[in-house]
Amino acid sequence: NAGVTQTPKFRVLKTGQSMTLLCAQDMNHEYMYWYRQDPGMGLRLIHYSVGEGTTAKGEVPDGYNVSRLKKQNFLLGLESAAPSQTSVYFCASSYEEGWDTDTQYFGPGTRLTVL
Amino acid sequence: AQKVTQAQTEISVVEKEDVTLDCVYETRDTTYYLFWYKQPPSGELVFLIRRNSFDEQNEISGRYSWNFQKSTSSFNFTITASQVVDSAVYFCALRGYSSASKIIFGSGTRLSIRP
Numbered sequence: 001n002a003g004v005t006q007t008p009k010f011r012v013l014k015t016g017q018s019m020t021l022l023c024a025q026d027m028n029h030e031y032m033y034w035y036r037q038d039p040g041m042g043l044r045l046i047h048y049s050v051g052e053g054t055t056a057k058g059e060v061p062d063g064y065n066v067s068r069l070k071k072q073n074f075l076l077g078l079e080s081a082a083p084s085q086t087s088v089y090f091c092a093s094s095y096e097e098g099w100d101t102d103t104q105y106f107g108p109g110t111r112l113t114v115l
Numbered sequence: 116a117q118k119v120t121q122a123q124t125e126i127s128v129v130e131k132e133d134v135t136l137d138c139v140y141e142t143r144d145t146t147y148y149l150f151w152y153k154q155p156p157s158g159e160l161v162f163l164i165r166r167n168s169f170d171e172q173n174e175i176s177g178r179y180s181w182n183f184q185k186s187t188s189s190f191n192f193t194i195t196a197s198q199v200v201d202s203a204v205y206f207c208a209l210r211g212y213s214s215a216s217k218i219i220f221g222s223g224t225r226l227s228i229r230p
Contacts, residue, residue, distance in 0.1 A: 045217055
């Protein structure tokens with residue numbers, strides 16, 4: 001089991017460029033999440049998905065879009081990158097809604113710099 | 116509203132000392148989960164423990180122990196006989212029953228263990 005993987009690991013963008021971050025999990029988890037981590041602010045939820053074909057907004061969704069076309073993949077898109085989106089992005093997944101099964105497992109992170 | 120406060124931004128201790136990381140939470144939910152995650156210098160997030168609101172029994176896992184007190188809304192984490200490998204940022208997190216799949220993270224405590 002690879003668990004949760006993210007590509008790319010690092011990326012540098014210029015303001016206004018677009019890109020897509022890919023998250024993949026091989027644990028057959030229903031739920032997937034995208035977070036951003038900024039210094040001194042912990043992790044903040046951007047978007048999440050409760051199953052294939054579904055997405056929902058989290059705490060800081062502006063400037064991002066997501067898609068969950070396949071159960072194992074969750075894509076995070078930046079249509080027009082801004083310096084404020086410089087951050088470390090983490091993907092996570094969990095089995096399903098349930099009090100014994102909702103622990104989130106995280107990918108290794110993607111460090112994004114927007115110049 | 117839900118909130119997690121980790122008032123200790125940074126802690127530095129000498130190896131073999133015991134250290135406690137504080138976590139105070141706020142939620143209106145009567146049913147909720149609390150979590151601790153570890154983020155070592157390599158950057159990945161490692162799940163440590165999940166505790167539900169109905170189980171106030173303290174838990175011990177090797178050198179790690181957790182003290183959950185609903186009366187003070189705290190879920191503190193103690194490392195006994197600390198080691199250099201314990202150096203990391205530690206995050207406390209909360210998921211309330213009413214918040215769907217959203218987990219709220221604290222801002223983290225950076226723990227440095229000096230040899």
